[in-house]
Structure formats: structure tokens, C-alpha cells
Amino acid sequence: GDAVTLGVGGNNNRTILFWASASSWSTNDVIFTMGDNTGTRHDFTVLSWTTHQLKINTWNDDYYVQLPTTPEQWNHYAFTYNSSSGDLNTFYNGSIIDTHTFGSVLDTKGTEDIRIGGENYEWGKWPGRIQEFAIFTGTLGPGYIKSIYEMQDSFNTSSFAPTEGSASVADVFATVVHEGGSAVALDNVFATVVHEGGSAVALDN
Numbered sequence: 001g002d003a004v005t006l007g008v009g010g011n012n013n014r015t016i017l018f019w020a021s022a023s024s025w026s027t028n029d030v031i032f033t034m035g036d037n038t039g040t041r042h043d044f045t046v047l048s049w050t051t052h053q054l055k056i057n058t059w060n061d062d063y064y065v066q067l068p069t070t071p072e073q074w075n076h077y078a079f080t081y082n083s084s085s086g087d088l089n090t091f092y093n094g095s096i097i098d099t100h101t102f103g104s105v106l107d108t109k110g111t112e113d114i115r116i117g118g119e120n121y122e123w124g125k126w127p128g129r130i131q132e133f134a135i136f137t138g139t140l141g142p143g144y145i146k147s148i149y150e151m152q153d154s155f156n157t158s159s160f161a162p163t164e165g166s167a168s169v170a171d172v173f174a175t176v177v178h179e180g181g182s183a184v185a186l187d188n189v190f191a192t193v194v195h196e197g198g199s200a201v202a203l204d205n
Contacts, residue, residue, distance in 0.1 A: 003034040003044065004110025007137040011105040015136035016046075017078035017091075017148065018116075022128035025052055025072055030123050031130065032116050035059075035108040044108045046079065047123055056088065058106060065090050065098040072128075076149045080139045081106065089142075094149030096142060 003009035008016075020031060025048055033045040035058075043059040054065045056079075069075070069092075078091035086105065090098040116133055117126035132152055140148075 002110035002113055003108045006114065006135060008034070008135055009108045009110045011083045011107060012137065013081060013083050013139045015078065015080045015138060015140040015145075016134070017076070017136075017140075017145065018130055018133040019074055019076050019152065020071075020126070020128060020130045021074045022048070022072045022126070024127050026050070026127070028055075028123040029126050030115070030118065031077075031126055032114065032133070033118075033123075034112070034114040036111045038109065038111075039107070041102070041104065041107050042109045044106065045123075046077075048126075054090070056090070056100070058102070058108075061102060061104075063100050065100075067092060068097060069093075076152065078140075078145045078149075080145070082139045091142075091145050091149075093153075094146040 008014035016032065018032075022029075027048065027050050029048045031046045031048070031054075033043070033047075035043040035045070037043055037059050040060040041058045043057055045055075045057040047055050047057065048071075049055040049064055052067045052071050054067065054077075056063055056065065067075075076091075076093050078089075080089045080091070081087070083105065086102045088100050088102065089096050090100075114135070117130050
């Protein structure tokens with residue numbers, strides 16, 4: 001499905017979170033992408049950049065976030081956008097490491113399916129693994145992000161954590177849509193994926 005269909009297009013509030021590791025860190029490898037390149041702030045893509053940076057690409061209004069530790073290992077990422085303030089917070093392992101205020105509203109388009117770990121109109125595939133990818137139709141607070149990170153961290157560092165080649169899209173974890181801060185049951189799951197070895201995965205309804 002596309003960003004508009006899933007309720008996170010245009011200038012809507014949104015939270016995207018996931019765990020990721022990489023076999024290497026280079027420029028222009030897509031972690032996730034939504035929207036398109038038809039106009040300013042029509043895109044919403046997060047990709048790796050040189051010297052352990054992230055590039056947050058919205059098209060003609062992009063910026064970069066320096067990561068504090070080695071990102072090739074398993075780390076937890078979260079991005080929360082508040083449409084009222086125009087702030088996009090970047091979280092790394094449960095803590096805010098950057099707040100960026102856009103000069104104008106986002107206008108994320110719905111012309112392309114959301115893609116996780118796969119190339120988009122310009123950039124390449126993610127050279128690693130992604131798990132616990134979730135999209136929420138709202139802006140989760142720092143406390144929620146921290147608690148999700150801490151809850152999942154004990155699993156990801158255990159003997160049950162996925163290893164290269166051991167996981168497939170069928171071996172997935174629950175991912176839920178969050179509506180207005182209310183709790184959701186597992187039967188409200190809309191999509192969940194595990195990304196392995198650079199293969200593109202489309203998010204469907």
C-alpha cells in the first residue's frame with residue numbers, strides 16, 4: 001500500500017520504527033521509502049549516508065543526521081513527525097538524537113507503494129537486515145518509543161534474534177497500526193515484513 005492509503009501521506013502525523021543492521025555502510029542505500037520525486041517534500045525516504053549518517057530525503061528539502069555509534073550492528077530507529085509543529089524527531093536506541101523543523105508542510109504522495117529495504121526511483125537496496133518495521137498513524141511520544149525499544153531489545157540480543165539467512169517474510173513479528181494512543185489487538189495487524197539480504201519488499205494492505 002502507499003502512504004496516503006495507510007494514513008501517513010500528505011502532511012499527516014506519523015511514526016515509523018524498526019530495527020536494522022547492515023553488512024556495510026555506504027551512501028544511498030534505502031532503509032524505507034514512500035512518496036515520489038515529482039515536487040518539493042513529495043518524498044519521505046530514509047537512507048544511509050557517508051560516515052555513518054542518515055539522510056532524510058523529502059525531495060528538495062533534505063537533511064542529514066549523524067549516528068552516535070556503529071550502525072552496522074543491530075540498532076533501533078524511530079522517526080516521529082508532528083504536522084502541527086513541522087518537527088521530525090529521529091530516535092536511536094530509544095533516545096532522541098535529532099529534531100528537525102521543516103520550513104513548510106510535508107506533502108508525501110501516494111503514487112508508489114511503501115518499500116522497505118528496496119530501491120526506489122533513484123537509490124539502491126539496503127545491504128543488511130530489517131525487522132519489527134511498524135508504521136503508526138500518529139506521533140508517538142518519547143516515552144512510548146523508549147518502552148518499545150527496551151521491550152524489544154531483550155529479544156533482539158537473545159539467542160532468538162534472526163541471523164543472516166534464517167528469516168523470511170513468513171517468519172515475521174506482529175506490527176500494528178496505532179490510532180490516537182489507544183491500544184490495538186493483534187487482529188488489527190495490517191502489515192509486517194522481515195527484509196533479508198537486499199531484496200525489495202513491498203508493503204501491502
